[in-house]
């Protein structure tokens with residue numbers, strides 16, 4: 657990854673352009689806008705091009721919570737998701753860091769397990785038939 661930095665409003669259109677869900681879902685657009693406004697959105701760049709983004713907020717019982725990690729499909733399986741995730745772990749200001757993903761999202765689960773996140777529990781009734789798995793890590797215990 658060339659560089660990771662906090663996104664600003666000038667990055668907004670480029671983030672929307674890379675996230676295919678944002679192109680069809682207004683609530684995702686609002687989420688990205690809010691994350692940028694609060695300084696919670698990190699972007700990953702390769703050759704000055706934004707190839708992915710992540711959102712680290714403190715909305716989960718006041719603890720760090722990675723609410724989003726998204727890598728453009730053309731750039732997946734090249735280690736960028738892992739690099740962005742580790743960057744957000746290091747940026748986390750609380751002693752506990754949480755994130756969550758759908759039970760159907762095997763790539764994200766594999767990434768979280770590789771990085772040493774452990775399961776904290778499961779939330780039903782968000783997406784029908786696809787529970788949300790909550791993962792935990794203590795950034796202060798990371799070996800890196």
Ligand SMILES: CC(C)(COP(=O)(O)OP(=O)(O)OC[C@H]1O[C@@H](n2cnc3c(N)ncnc32)[C@H](O)[C@@H]1OP(=O)(O)O)[C@@H](O)C(=O)NCCC(=O)NCCS
Nearest residue numbers: 724725726727732733734735736737738763764766767770
């Ligand atoms: C999940 C996601 C962020 C992974 O990003 P990525 O850049 O492709 O992941 P990386 O290349 O850094 O992979 C790191 C590790 O994650 C795991 N992994 C990632 N994608 C995987 C896949 N498709 N199948 C199995 N394991 C996978 C592997 O353990 C991998 O390590 P390895 O390369 O040594 O095997 C990406 O698939 C994505 O953007 N998906 C859509 C958005 C999403 O679902 N986000 C998560 C919920 S918010």
